[in-house]
Each structure stands twice: as C-alpha cells, then as structure tokens.
Amino acid sequence: MSALKPRSSDSNAILKGGTDPFLYNPRRINATQGKPSIVRNEALEFIVIVQNPYVFDLELQSLSLSTSGVPFESNPTSLALAIGSLVIRGCVVQAPGGVPREFVIPLATEEEEERLTHKRSAALCEAGRFKYSGLDNFPWERKNKSRNSGLGSSRSSKTMLFLECKVIPKQPLLRIRRTTVTHGALMLYDGEMSSIRIRFENISPLPIDFVRLTFDDSTITPAQQALAEGELSVFETYETEYALIHRPVFSWIKNDSVAIAPGRKVTLTINCFGKVGCTEGTIHASYSYIHRNPDDDGSAKIPSSVGSEAKHVERLLD
Numbered sequence: 147m148s149a150l151k152p153r154s155s156d157s158n159a160i161l162k163g164g165t166d167p168f169l170y171n172p173r174r175i176n177a178t179q180g181k182p183s184i185v186r187n188e189a190l191e192f193i194v195i196v197q198n199p200y201v202f203d204l205e206l207q208s209l210s211l212s213t214s215g216v217p218f219e220s221n222p223t224s225l226a227l228a229i230g231s232l233v234i235r236g237c238v239v240q241a242p243g244g245v246p247r248e249f250v251i252p253l254a255t256e257e258e259e260e261r262l263t264h265k266r267s268a269a270l271c272e273a274g275r276f277k278y279s280g281l282d283n284f285p286w287e288r289k290n291k292s293r294n295s296g297l298g299s300s301r302s303s304k305t306m307l308f309l310e311c312k313v314i315p316k317q318p319l320l321r322i323r324r325t326t327v328t329h330g331a332l333m334l335y336d337g338e339m340s341s342i343r344i345r346f347e348n349i350s351p352l353p354i355d356f357v358r359l360t361f362d363d364s365t366i367t368p369a370q371q372a373l374a375e376g377e378l379s380v381f382e383t384y385e386t387e388y389a390l391i392h393r394p395v396f397s398w399i400k401n402d403s404v405a406i407a408p409g410r411k412v413t414l415t416i417n418c419f420g421k422v423g424c425t426e427g428t429i430h431a432s433y434s435y436i437h438r439n440p441d442d443d444g445s446a447k448i449p450s451s452v453g454s455e456a457k458h459v460e461r462l463l464d
Contacts, residue, residue, distance in 0.1 A: 181312040186229055188316075194237050208240045212248045216313055234309040252306035319350040320433050323411055334420030342416045346431070348406040356434045357404040359416065361396035363427035395424050406433075 184190060192211060198204050210220040216230040236251040252258060323345040334340055348354050369386050372378055378386065397417045406412050416429065 181231070181310050183314050184232070184311045186313050186316045192234070196239070205242055206239060207242045207244075208238075208246070210238045212236045212238045212250070215310075229313050229315055232311045232313050234311070236308075250306070252308055255307055258306070315438065316352060317350075318348060318352040318354045318408075318433065318435050320346050320354060320406070320431070321349055323347040332418060334418060336420050336422045338420040340418045340420075342418055343413055344416065344429070344431075345411055345413045346406065347411045348408055351408050352435050353408055354404075354406040354433050354435055356432075356436045357406070357414075358400075358432045359398045359414065360430040360432065361394065361398075361416075361427065362430070363395040363421075364425045365395065365421055365423050366390065368423075389421075393419055393421070395419055395421050395427055396429065 194209065194211075196206070196209070211218070212235040213220065214233045214235060216228040216232050218232055234251075236249045238246045238248050240246040254262075325345070326341075326343045332340065332342065346357075369390055373383065373386060395418065397419070398414070404412065404414075
C-alpha cells in the first residue's frame, strides 16, 4: 500500500509548527533544517540592503561579502571556488579614501531577537528620561551604564549564528530541448492511449548517468482523499486503488542505463492514458552524475565534512 501513501507537499511545511506571524521570514533559522547546498563554480545571488542614516549622500567604493571557510570569490557575480563549508558572516564596505569595514549580519534566532528587543526598549526608555535618582544623575555614571551594556552585547556576540552553506561538487545541467506536446496541452478520450516524446540535452561539461522520471496529476489527490475518508464501498475502494496503481495517467518504462554525455541529447517516451477528471499533470525529471571520478572536480581530495559518498540529485519540471 506504499504506492497509495499521500505525497507530502511543500505547503504542509507552512502549516506545521508556525510560531512566526509571517508565512516566510528569511532571517529566521530553524535548528532542525540542514545546511543549504550550493554548487561549486556556480553563481550565487545575495541581496544586501544598505541604509544611509545621514541626510547627505554616501559614496561606496567597494561592497563585498565577508565569508569564512572554503575560498570564495565575492564579485558582482559570486563563485564558490572549493568544496566544503562556507559561512556568510556579512559584508565588507569601503568608502572612498577609507579602510574596509566588516558589518556582521548574524541570523535572527529567538535569543537574538529577544536581546535586540530588550536593547531597543532600554534605549527608548533612557532616551525619554531626563531625571535620575542618586548617583545615576552624574554624567559619568550614565556613560558607565552605556559602556556596560555594550560589553554585554559584545559577550553575547560570541554565540552569534551565521548562514552556513555546504558547497558540493560541480553538478551536471539538463534542459528540455523540445517536446511533442503542442501548446502545452494534450486532449484524450477516456481510456485512450497516447505518447509524449521529450528530448533532453546535457548542456554541462559533466556526463549524466542517472535519470528518473516521476509523475503527478490532478486525479491522484482526490482519489487519495476519498480512500483516506473511508466512506467508499468495497467495490469503489477496489476500483479506486486499481486505477491509481495499474492505470496511471503517465507511465514510463524505466531504463537504468540512460546516460547522457556532455553536449549530447536523448529522447524519452512517456505513455499517456486518458482519464476522466484529469485537467493537468506534472513530469519530474531527476538526474545526477553518480559514478563521479575525483578528477572531474578539479581537486584530488574531497573534504570529509562533505562526504565523497553523498549523491546529489537535481530536478527538472515539465
């Protein structure tokens, strides 16, 4: 019955355990999530928002990312030059005639958010006060209090968390060259069989030795929900299960020997079965370079933190 198990969707992650009032908060980190994977020698995009607190214009001579870990080339187009762990600490800003200065941008954890909230509230409270009691009324006592609060924040900065990425070896890149589906639609009668031919092209310098196709259509989710509710009769339950397993909308004869050399093309044929109620479908093409040689990465050894046995698969949608 594993084939009838409902498939998990990305929308379920939004509904589970949401403590943040926003559906998506890019600055909040989840401790259970792993490191995001980035590919070696592929361009990375980071959006850095710089705010000018003055009333006059500021001119910046250079702006680059501050990183630690593996070598990283921070240009207008950033490239990870080696395999391993990459930590994004913040950015380095230099004004004309000045020295470069690093601005650390940690991830906003719950403890960091609470610390910043207390710091802002204390600053607002002190800004609105004009009377102090006892020895706090002396100016030097006020300076000592502000200095002590600064030391507390510097001590807590030792536990700051930064965006940490895992740089994986260079991956192949596959694209859809052409398909036999005109205007992105295919019309079939109920029970009619047809086929779709998709031509893939390997546009990377690495070969592809693993290709797997998975499918999804608009009839699967309603059938799974009807089976989960348990209100169908025995005959209807059998027919629904049989249609899901033995009469899928899309099918493909698996061929484990599919290999695409660099710059080469391959055509795969997908069978289509007409079914009442099917209005849309999705074809997922997963591909990878599994039997990798160490010389293909341009390095003699892969760090143990990455793991030479790890297999990375990319996905293409149609």
